Structures are given as structure tokens and as C-alpha cells.
Amino acid sequence: MVIRVRGLKVGFGDHLVMDGLDLDLYRGEVLGFVGASGAGKSVLTRTILGLLHKQAGTIEVFGYDTDKLTPRERLEVGERWGVLFQEGALFSSLTVRQNIQAPMREHLGLSQATLDGLAAQKLALVGLPQDTADKLPSELSGGMTKRVSLARALALDPEIVFLDEPTSGLDPISAGDFDDLIGTLQKTLGLTVFMVTHDLDSLFAICDRVAVLGHKKVIAAGPISELLLSDDPWLKAYFHGKRGVIRLSAAAERPAERAADDRPQTARR
Amino acid sequence: MSTTPSVTRQDSPDGVVLSLAGEWIVAAGHQLEAAGASLLSSAKDAKRVILNLAALQRMDTAGAWFIDRARDELAAGGATVSYRGERPEHDLLLKEAGYHPPEASTRVPPPHTVALLSAVGQTVTESGVDFIDIVDYLGEVVAMFSRLALQPWRWRWTPMVYHLEMYGLRSVPIIMLINFLVGAIVTQQGIFQLAKFGAADYAVNLVGVLGLRELGVLMTSIMIAGRTGSSITAEIGSMKMREEIDALKVMALDPLEVLIIPRLVALTIALPVLTFLADVAQVGGGLLVSWAYAGMTPAVFLTRLQNAIATETFLVGLIKAPFMAVVIGLIAATEGMEVRGSAESLGRCVTSSVVKSIFMVIVMDGLFAMFFATVDY
Numbered sequence: 001m002v003i004r005v006r007g008l009k010v011g012f013g014d015h016l017v018m019d020g021l022d023l024d025l026y027r028g029e030v031l032g033f034v035g036a037s038g039a040g041k042s043v044l045t046r047t048i049l050g051l052l053h054k055q056a057g058t059i060e061v062f063g064y065d066t067d068k069l070t071p072r073e074r075l076e077v078g079e080r081w082g083v084l085f086q087e088g089a090l091f092s093s094l095t096v097r098q099n100i101q102a103p104m105r106e107h108l109g110l111s112q113a114t115l116d117g118l119a120a121q122k123l124a125l126v127g128l129p130q131d132t133a134d135k136l137p138s139e140l141s142g143g144m145t146k147r148v149s150l151a152r153a154l155a156l157d158p159e160i161v162f163l164d165e166p167t168s169g170l171d172p173i174s175a176g177d178f179d180d181l182i183g184t185l186q187k188t189l190g191l192t193v194f195m196v197t198h199d200l201d202s203l204f205a206i207c208d209r210v211a212v213l214g215h216k217k218v219i220a221a222g223p224i225s226e227l228l229l230s231d232d233p234w235l236k237a238y239f240h241g242k243r244g245v246i247r248l249s250a251a252a253e254r255p256a257e258r259a260a261d262d263r264p265q266t267a268r269r
Numbered sequence: 270m271s272t273t274p275s276v277t278r279q280d281s282p283d284g285v286v287l288s289l290a291g292e293w294i295v296a297a298g299h300q301l302e303a304a305g306a307s308l309l310s311s312a313k314d315a316k317r318v319i320l321n322l323a324a325l326q327r328m329d330t331a332g333a334w335f336i337d338r339a340r341d342e343l344a345a346g347g348a349t350v351s352y353r354g355e356r357p358e359h360d361l362l363l364k365e366a367g368y369h370p371p372e373a374s375t376r377v378p379p380p381h382t383v384a385l386l387s388a389v390g391q392t393v394t395e396s397g398v399d400f401i402d403i404v405d406y407l408g409e410v411v412a413m414f415s416r417l418a419l420q421p422w423r424w425r426w427t428p429m430v431y432h433l434e435m436y437g438l439r440s441v442p443i444i445m446l447i448n449f450l451v452g453a454i455v456t457q458q459g460i461f462q463l464a465k466f467g468a469a470d471y472a473v474n475l476v477g478v479l480g481l482r483e484l485g486v487l488m489t490s491i492m493i494a495g496r497t498g499s500s501i502t503a504e505i506g507s508m509k510m511r512e513e514i515d516a517l518k519v520m521a522l523d524p525l526e527v528l529i530i531p532r533l534v535a536l537t538i539a540l541p542v543l544t545f546l547a548d549v550a551q552v553g554g555g556l557l558v559s560w561a562y563a564g565m566t567p568a569v570f571l572t573r574l575q576n577a578i579a580t581e582t583f584l585v586g587l588i589k590a591p592f593m594a595v596v597i598g599l600i601a602a603t604e605g606m607e608v609r610g611s612a613e614s615l616g617r618c619v620t621s622s623v624v625k626s627i628f629m630v631i632v633m634d635g636l637f638a639m640f641f642a643t644v645d646y
Contacts, residue, residue, distance in 0.1 A: 079296065091612075092610060092611035092612045092613065093611045093612055093613035104295070108295065108296070108298040108299075109298045109299045110298060110299065110302055111299075111302060114302050114305075117334060117338065117368070118295075118331055118334055120369050121330065121331075121334045121366055121367070121368065121369065122330070124367075124369050125330065125365060125366050130369070136610065136611060137610065137611070138609060138610020138611055139610075154330065156295060156296070157294060157295045157296075157329035157330055157331055181365075184361060184365055185330075185365075187358060187361070188358040188359075188361050188362040188365070189329055189330070189362070
């Protein structure tokens with residue numbers, strides 16, 4: 001288990017967003033995280049990352065209690081996780097290449113030539129052309145920003161990546177590529193993925209487990225096939241609603257894992 | 270826990286076998302870099318190379334890059350390279366996260382002298398463009414102003430009053446304090462220097478004339494350029510960065526009318542009022558210091574002050590204030606509109622807004638001084 005959250009309580013003023021929330025993230029799994037808009041998915045992610053203060057409860061990451069981290073352990077945790085923020089959060093004054101190199105430059109003693117090579121590799125990995133490297137974040141489209149941000153999140157080859165709505169704002173083909181990439185990395189590197197998403201395709205294609213946030217708690221967590229049988233009204237509406245039904249029938253026709261397919265778009269050599 | 274990445278070379282009848290061992294992960298840092306380099310150097314001369322991955326403990330994308338780079342470069346050197354003992358996930362990773370030969374950067378830096386000359390030229394052109402921009406903006410503001418004068422119901426009272434509070438009322442304490450100190454310092458130095466001629470009492474004339482004519486409005490304008498000008502630039506600039514300005518435009522709202530006119534009008538009202546308060550504070554500072562250093566009672570100070578200054582002295586200072594306000598507001602607004610996507614450009618525009626408006630305030634004050642001297646006011 002790489003992340004263990006117990007009895008988490010988070011609130012702003014009198015308003016509680018999480019109350020007694022428990023969550024586990026196991027090594028090597030892709031956990032999809034869903035919930036109504038405003039249910040606090042981003043708040044939970046930010047709390048686990050230590051960006052928001054919690055009122056009560058414990059969060060353990062890699063076995064460390066995040067409240068009792070020494071500066072050294074904090075640094076270690078920072079090297080072992082990568083985050084894709086919803087808006088990308090690229091450093092606006094740095095070029096794409098410098099953005100991707102930033103974590104490597106700060107944490108590892110690598111030469112500039114190696115940094116350049118690895119940045120080029122990460123760009124290719126997320127499916128961006130090499131001439132993107134010299135652009136500034138303000139010159140990128142929304143989808144490119146997401147990809148660059150993913151490349152930066154992967155720069156240190158982290159053990160966990162947090163993805164906050166990675167496929168929102170991407171066209172379906174790019175979103176599919178994104179899912180395939182995450183799937184590939186998870187298989188080859190044993191990556192653990194915590195993914196906040198509303199993309200039903202992603203949930204079906206690559207998530208090993210799905211956790212559902214509602215009523216200030218995780219109301220259900222398990223493989224998607226189990227959640228489909230759930231009686232919870234919100235879950236029913238989510239998976240069996242207008243949009244869900246299309247995905248369900250599609251998934252029934254084609255149950256084989258999409259991520260295992262070869263990716264024709266990226267057969268590069 | 271982790272073992273360092275390493276390479277051992279063995280010559281066999283099939284060719285050179287390079288056995289990789291340890292953890293080829295990015296966390297190994299320069300050790301990984303060294304292992305990657307030795308992978309290349311230890312098989313330079315070989316015609317047939319076999320990369321044996323059987324003993325490899327771990328590999329991540331960075332490790333894959335080094336291994337694939339060796340394969341690519343050895344192959345480019347004419348050797349046949351093959352893998353041995355690789356696991357399926359290695360294969361996949363080497364394919365996905367492989368090496369791409371670097372493309373030469375298309376940007377060629379020009380020689381230093383050329384770069385210097387072009388930078389100078391660019392700066393000169395930009396200052397010219399800046400000047401035209403400001404005049405252009407002034408024209409737009411005047412046009413918008415006359416349109417609004419005919420349609421008073423379109424006037425935005427709420428933001429104007431809000432900005433009046435922000436720029437005016439909230440600046441009162443710091444403006445009063447600074448001008449009080451300036452008045453006190455000028456009077457004190459005046460007393461010390463004039464006492465040598467037995468004319469310490471004339472320090473009252475000094476603080477009266479200098480304070481009311483020049484220093485009150487100048488200090489206030491400089492302070493407002495730093496305090497309010499910067500905040501106008503930052504507000505408008507960050508709205509520009511987050512596409513809020515564009516959102517206004519597509520709603521067929523003119524950012525000039527919605528954002529800039531209320532700020533400009535509030536500033537133009539606030540600055541004369543603040544200047545008046547600044548004058549009071551300077552005279553107050555002078556009064557206290559004359560009392561403390563020259564033993565002049567407040568009553569005597571005020572009588573001397575009345576003899577030293579006329580209504581014009583006070584008006585000369587006050588007349589300048591709205592002009593200063595317009596200059597500060599215009600520069601702040603144009604700089605705000607200049608902001609592009611990055612945090613760096615926001616910082617640059619705020620800096621240049623403050624620097625330019627302080628510079629312009631002082632230049633304007635000089636022009637006014639010449640003007641009033643000519644018209645003998």
C-alpha cells in the first residue's frame with residue numbers, strides 16, 4: 001500500500017468537505033476517482049499532496065506519516081511522486097524543455113546533455129513533436145499543456161502519479177492515447193496512478209479500481225464491474241445515465257483491455 | 270537498498286557481450302550517466318554487440334533512454350546490436366521511451382556586437398512605440414470620456430467609489446506620514462543652514478513655498494505611482510493573463526469603459542485630495558520642527574507662514590495633481606494591457622509601470638516649473 005488515508009477531516013471554516021474519509025492506494029494499481037462536481041475530489045488530492053491542511057486524520061505516503069516528515073523525507077517523497085495539475089501549472093517563464101528538466105535539474109546531478117536528451121525523450125513519450133521544446137507555456141494549446149505537464153510529472157520516473165482530470169479538454173483520440181500511455185507506463189514501470197477523472201472511457205480502459213466520493217466520504221471503492229452493480233442512486237445515475245449507457249454497451253462488445261492493444265499512432269520506428 | 274548501475278564486457282564468439290546489472294533508474298543520477306557512457310565506450314570497436322539485460326534489476330524511462338541511446342549510436346557506428354535476456358516489459362519500455370537523436374537547434378545566436386546593436390535599436394523603437402501607445406490611449410480615453418459624458422447612465426459609480434476608497438482613503442495614512450516627515454526634514458535642514466546667516470526664521474518660507482508648490486504634490490504622486498500605479502498594472506495584467514479581458518470583449522464590453530475609466534477617474538479625484546492632505550502634513554511637520562529646533566511657537570509659525578505664502582503657492586501644487594494622476598493612470602493601464610502569458614512578463618510590466626510613471630511625474634513637474642516661471646504665477 002503506497003497511500004493510506006484514515007479518518008480524514010478537511011474543511012473551510014464551518015463547512016466540512018471531508019468527514020472521516022478512508023482511502024487506500026495499492027502499489028501498481030490505477031485508481032480512478034470520481035464524484036459529483038464540487039464533491040471535493042481536487043480538495044482530497046491537494047490534501048494528500050500536503051497543499052491543504054487537514055483538521056483531523058492521518059495520511060501515510062510510502063509508509064511515512066505526512067505530519068511527521070523530516071525535511072529529508074519530504075524531499076524523498078517529492079522525488080517519488082509526480083503531479084499533473086488540472087490547469088497544467090507549468091512554470092510560465094520557462095520554456096517547455098526547461099519545465100521538463102526542472103525537477104531533474106533540482107533533484108539529480110545530471111549533465112546538461114543528458115537533461116536535454118531526457119527532455120526530448122519525455123516529449124516523444126507524451127507524443128509531442130520536438131519543436132515544442134523551445135516554446136513557452138503561453139504558446140501551447142490546452143491539450144499540449146496537459147501533455148507537457150505529464151512529461152514534467154514523469155521526469156523523475158515517480159512511483160505514484162497524481163492526475164487531476166488528465167483527459168478533460170482533450171479530443172477523443174488524444175484522450176485515448178493518454179490512457180494508453182498511462183496504461184503502458186503502469187505495466188512497464190509498475191507505476192501507481194491516482195487519477196481524478198470524469199472520462200468514462202478512461203475509467204473503463206485503464207482503471208483497476210474506482211473510488212467514488214460522496215457525502216464527505218468514499219462511498220464505494222472497487223473494480224468497475226462491482227460498482228456497476230451498486231444500488232447507490234448517484235452511482236446508478238453516473239454509470240447508467242445517458243452517457244454511461246453508451247460506454248457500457250461499447251465495453252460489453254469489446255471487453256478486451258484497450259491498453260493492451262498496440263498503438264498504431266506511436267509505432268515510431 | 271538500491272544497487273548502482275554497471276556494465277561488464279565479455280568477448281565471446283558471437284561478438285561483444287555487455288552485461289548490464291543493477292538498477293538503471295533516474296534516481297541514480299550521475300552514476301546512471303556514467304554507466305550509460307561506459308556502455309558506449311566499452312563497445313566502440315566491436316562489430317557485433319549483444320546487450321545482455323538478464324541481470325538488470327530495474328529500469329525506468331531514463332535507464333531505457335541510456336540503453337537505447339547506446340544501441341542507436343553503436344548501430345550508427347556500423348555495429349549490429351541485439352538484446353539478450355530482456356523481459357517483455359523491457360522491450361515495451363525500450364520501444365516507448367526510446368532514444369531520439371537530438372535535432373540541432375534551429376536558433377543560431379547572432380554575434381555579440383550585432384546582438385548589442387539590435388538590443389539598443391529595439392529599445393529605442395520600443396520607447397517610441399510606447400510613447401505612441403500612450404498618446405493613442407489618451408485619445409481613446411478622451412473619446413470614451415466624451416461619449417460617457419453624453420450618456421451619464423452608463424457611468425459606473427460602484428467601481429469608481431470602490432477605487433476611490435482603495436486609492437484615496439486607504440492611502441491617507443501613508444501619504445500623511447511620509448509628507449509629515451519630509452516637511453520636518455526640510456525644515457530642520459533649513460533651520461541648520463539658514464542659522465549660519467542668522468536667518469533661521471526663514472525656514473518657514475522654505476517649507477511653506479517648497480512644500481506647497483513642489484514637494485507635497487511630488488511626494489504624493491511618487492507614492493501613488495508606486496502604490497496605486499503598480500496595483501492597477503497588476504490587476505489589469507493578471508486579468509489579461511487569465512483571458513478575463515478577452516471575456517469582456519466578446520461580451521461587447523469595452524475594457525476601457527469597464528475597467529480603466531473608473532480607475533482613472535477615481536485616481537484623478539483622489540490625487541488632488543491627497544495632495545491637499547500632504548500639504549497639511551508637510552506644514553504640520555515644519556511647525557513641530559520649528560518649535561523643537563528654533564523655539565518658534567505655533568502662533569508665530571502660522572503668522573510667518575501667512576506672510577510667506579499666497580493662495581497661488583498652494584494652487585500651483587494642487588493644479589498639477591490631476592495631470593499627475595492622468596499620467597500615472599494611463600501608464601499603469603497601458604502597461605497592464607502589455608502583459609503577455611508569463612509571470613515574468615507581469616513582473617516586468619509592473620516594474621516598468623512604476624519606473625515610467627515616477628519618471629514621467631518628475632519630468633512633468635519640471636515642465637510645470639518652467640511653465641509657471643514663464644507665466645509668472
